[in-house]
Amino acid sequence: MYKQTCTNLLDLSRVEVNDWLNSFDSVISDCDGVLWVYGKPIAGSVNTMNQLKKLxxxxYFCTNNSTxxxxxxxxxxxxxxxxxxEDSIISTAHATAAYLQRRHFSKRVYxxxxxxxxxxxxxxxxxxxxxxxxxxxGNLGEFMSKHLKLEPNIGAVVVGFDEHFSFPKMTKAASYLSDPKxxxxxxxxxERFPMPSLVVPGSGSFVAAIKTCAERxxxxxxxxxxxxxxxLIKQKRIIPERTLMIGDRANTDVLLGYNCGFQTLLVGTGIHQLSDVQQWQDSTNPEDxxxxxxVYLPKLGDLLPFIMDAMVVENN
Structure with a gap:
């Protein structure tokens, strides 16, 4: 339904939106930029998610925030x-630990x-x-000769958001990664966090630096x-085609939906806007x-009136 059309739900009739609501059973939502920002809920997001659950x-909440x-x-x-x-929260910090546990990892993590x-x-x-x-x-020579010390038994380098990212950390990470094992x-x-007046580097910025240095x-x-x-799919807790992915960032949230076969909803309260979508629609690059x-909404809370209508219809 509305596959990759970026249809604005506010342009549809209540009947059409109700049909769309009935097309999915599960909702996976990004957090920062969709549900809250700066630790404060975005207007209408709490009631919308709670009413979807009541419906x-x-x-599920799915966040790339590893902090x-x-x-x-x-x-x-x-x-x-x-x-x-807690079982409905999907986080990268937990998923990283679970990934290493599944591999029976027994060394040390940098x-x-x-x-x-x-x-x-x-x-x-x-x-x-x-x-x-x-x-x-000190200077580079002093650092390399006197202060750079690599630890033994490092079998993995894990990179997330680090407000203390530094030259020594990048040097150590790349040095450990020179071992192909x-x-x-x-x-x-x-790449970055949604801020109104400045740019805050995200984990991807640190990953890119280490990737370049380590050549891996x-x-x-x-x-x-x-x-x-x-x-979630393997345990049959969700059916991909009847799952809605909600996000504010297309290259993570919407692309996850595409990769998993989910339906997708972009909201305009974070990173990507309709102007970005227009560029991808005009692009000849298949990746774009x-x-x-x-579908699209200016904010998640705009969905609330439609949900309340659907609940009235259901109760009648």
């Missing part, structure tokens, strides 16, 4: 008023990231380095890699076409 939809554990994300969501459970990653590694008994600052000491794992490749491609855990939702969502 009988299965609800928090699932438990912390649950606490945040509940505090904001969302009716969500972490460029935050305690969200290290706490999830702790939860599955995987040894790792600590997080925090690792600053440049050392795993290179990126929690996600989001990472295993990407988060969106748009379909592996992050694979367990994958970024075009099925």
């Amino acid at each position: 009988g939809k299965s609800i 928090k554990t699932r438990g912390e994300l649950l606490a945040k969501g509940v505090d904001l008023g969302f009716h969500i459970t 972490v460029i990231g935050s305690e969200g990653i290290t706490q999830e590694l702790d939860a599955v008994g995987i040894d790792h380095t600590s997080t925090g600052p690792d600053v440049m000491q 050392c795993l290179f794992i990126a929690t996600n490749t989001d 491609e990472p295993i990407v855990i988060g969106k748009p890699n379909p592996a992050i939702c694979e367990f 076409k994958k970024l075009i969502p099925d």
Whole structure:
């Protein structure tokens, strides 16, 4: 229904939107830029998600944010008023730890990231380095001869969001990755965070720097890699064609939907806007076409009146 047409739901009749609502049973939503921003809920997002759940939809939150554990994300969501459970939260920090656990990983992890990653590694008994600052000491020659120390038994480099990213960290990561047996794992490749007046680098910026230096491609855990939702499909908790992916970023959220065979909804409260979609529609690059969502809304809360109408119809 409306496959890759970027149809504005506000241009449809209530009957048409109701038919669309009936076309999916499960909802997977991005968090930052869709449900909340700067830790505050976006207008209407809480009621919309809760009413979708009340309408009988299965609800999941899927975030590339690796700075928090699932438990912390649950606490945040509940505090904001969302009716969500920990089993319904999909996070890259948890998924990274689960990936290494499935591989029966027994070495040590060099972490460029935050305690969200290290706490999830702790939860599955995987040894790792600590997080925090690792600053440049002296000039390059002094750093290389006196201060650069590589740790033994490093079998994986995990890169997430790290506000203390530095030259020493990049040097160490690339040095560990010179061993082809050392795993290179990126929690996600989001380039930047949505900010109104400045640009804040995302994990993808750090991943790109290490990728260039190490001359290696990472295993990407988060969106748009379909592996992050694979367990939901394998356990038959969702049916791809009857699942809606909601996001504000086309190259992660919408592309994940495309890769998994989900329906897709782009909202205009984050990274990508209708002007971006227009460029992809005009493009001759087939990869750009994958970024075009099925439907669009200025904000998720705009869906609430349609949901309430659908509930009235259902109750009658």
